[in-house]
Amino acid sequence: MFDGLKDKLSSFREDVEESTDAEEPAESEAGTEADAAAEPESATADEATGSVDSTPATDSTDDEETADADDSAEPSTFQRAKAFATGRIIIEEEDLEEPLWDLEMALLESDVEMSVAERILETVRETMLGESRKQVETTGELVERALHDALLDVIAVGQFDFEERVAEAEKPLTIVFTGVNGVGKTTTIAKLSEWLEDRGYSSVLANGDTYRAGANEQIAEHADRLDRELISHDQGGDPAAVIYDGVEYARANDVDVVLGDTAGRLHTSDDLMAQLEKIDRVVDPDMTLFVDEAVAGQDAVNRAKEFNEAAEIDGAVLTKADADSSGGAAISVAYVTGKPILFLGTGQGYDDLARFDPEALVDSLLGEE
Numbered sequence: 481m482f483d484g485l486k487d488k489l490s491s492f493r494e495d496v497e498e499s500t501d502a503e504e505p506a507e508s509e510a511g512t513e514a515d516a517a518a519e520p521e522s523a524t525a526d527e528a529t530g531s532v533d534s535t536p537a538t539d540s541t542d543d544e545e546t547a548d549a550d551d552s553a554e555p556s557t558f559q560r561a562k563a564f565a566t567g568r569i570i571i572e573e574e575d576l577e578e579p580l581w582d583l584e585m586a587l588l589e590s591d592v593e594m595s596v597a598e599r600i601l602e603t604v605r606e607t608m609l610g611e612s613r614k615q616v617e618t619t620g621e622l623v624e625r626a627l628h629d630a631l632l633d634v635i636a637v638g639q640f641d642f643e644e645r646v647a648e649a650e651k652p653l654t655i656v657f658t659g660v661n662g663v664g665k666t667t668t669i670a671k672l673s674e675w676l677e678d679r680g681y682s683s684v685l686a687n688g689d690t691y692r693a694g695a696n697e698q699i700a701e702h703a704d705r706l707d708r709e710l711i712s713h714d715q716g717g718d719p720a721a722v723i724y725d726g727v728e729y730a731r732a733n734d735v736d737v738v739l740g741d742t743a744g745r746l747h748t749s750d751d752l753m754a755q756l757e758k759i760d761r762v763v764d765p766d767m768t769l770f771v772d773e774a775v776a777g778q779d780a781v782n783r784a785k786e787f788n789e790a791a792e793i794d795g796a797v798l799t800k801a802d803a804d805s806s807g808g809a810a811i812s813v814a815y816v817t818g819k820p821i822l823f824l825g826t827g828q829g830y831d832d833l834a835r836f837d838p839e840a841l842v843d844s845l846l847g848e849e
């Protein structure tokens with residue numbers, strides 16, 4: 481999952497290390513002034529070895545203050561020599577220029593949305609330049625932290641505890657699913673029904689896709705396999721009425737959650753969007769989840785934005801993440817819509833639904849797990 485993106489993030493780390501290595505003065509140049517730092521064993525410390533000095537030297541702080549007082553944005557040769565000698569680093573704007581440009585290209589190639597890529601770059605730049613004055617870690621570690629914070633900042637937008645929301649909701653809880661055709665909406669409903677069952681919540685399926693021929697049969701197959709009740713009307717019926725009946729059924733039978741399918745639609749299809757508005761009015765669902773496929777990349781991001789503008793969503797599910805190498809949609813959807821990704825579809829089986837965990841995703845992208 482997201483292997484292409486992982487490789488690109490790893491290249492950025494290497495690029496910055498290379499460009500700061502190139503900037504570091506030769507040991508002979510570091511010379512006797514560097515010895516004043518009184519940490520001789522650190523003099524050969526190289527961030528490539530992963531050694532960390534987590535305690536900033538007090539005299540280094542003095543130098544920083546002096547540099548600040550001089551209003552000099554660039555560290556002096558002496559500062560750099562000493563920083564190098566103490567195994568610390570100073571990162572300058574020019575060290576980052578090329579790696580950041582490459583990172584931007586890599587993110588855009590990975591289908592990360594433009595505003596999201598810019599936000600990531602901004603956070604990385606701020607972290608690396610700002611923190612370099614503290615000189616507390618190796619280049620590799622600093623890049624790692626900068627990327628970690630920058631990615632989490634965009635990926636975790638709007639996250640909430642879905643399970644807690646289900647637990648605390650007045651029952652029945654009604655969830656309506658929207659999105660375009662063929663992205664795996666119906667399969668996701670079946671998977672979520674299983675996910676809920678595993679956590680002790682009963683659910684009923686309601687087929688609000690009265691538009692497409694064969695939709696009833698398709699969802700009925702899932703309902704049969706999972707042994708769930710399915711509420712459906714004939715093709716051409718009123719989707720709001722089907723989901724309403726689903727809610728009535730749940731009330732009468734003590735079912736915890738109503739999972740309402742809707743016809744796949746384009747946000748530009750006025751009729752179908754009007755249907756969604758009617759569902760909102762008649763059923764007043766507790767949650768509307770937008771479903772799209774991770775593999776659709778930028779298209780999925782654009783659709784998420786457009787659906788959210790046309791009929792506000794509470795969160796998103798990205799299917800087929802198992803087949804997605806780019807990761808662009810997974811990184812961009814929450815930041816662009818302001819609504820969290822709640823689940824990833826990770827295969828065709830009913831158990832292949834994973835709660836979206838921003839922290840775990842970032843760790844995996846950075847190869848930390």
Ligand SMILES: Nc1nc2c(ncn2[C@@H]2O[C@H](COP(=O)(O)OP(=O)(O)OP(=O)(O)O)[C@@H](O)[C@H]2O)c(=O)[nH]1
Pocket residue numbers: 659660661662663664665666667668698743744798799800801802803824825826827828832
């Ligand atoms: N690899 C993989 N395949 C998936 C995933 N989710 C769904 N699929 C497959 O995608 C195909 C389409 O899924 P459906 O649920 O039938 O989607 P649909 O009915 O075409 O489209 P909707 O109108 O969105 O319901 C099926 O073959 C699913 O098994 C996933 O997370 N990973």
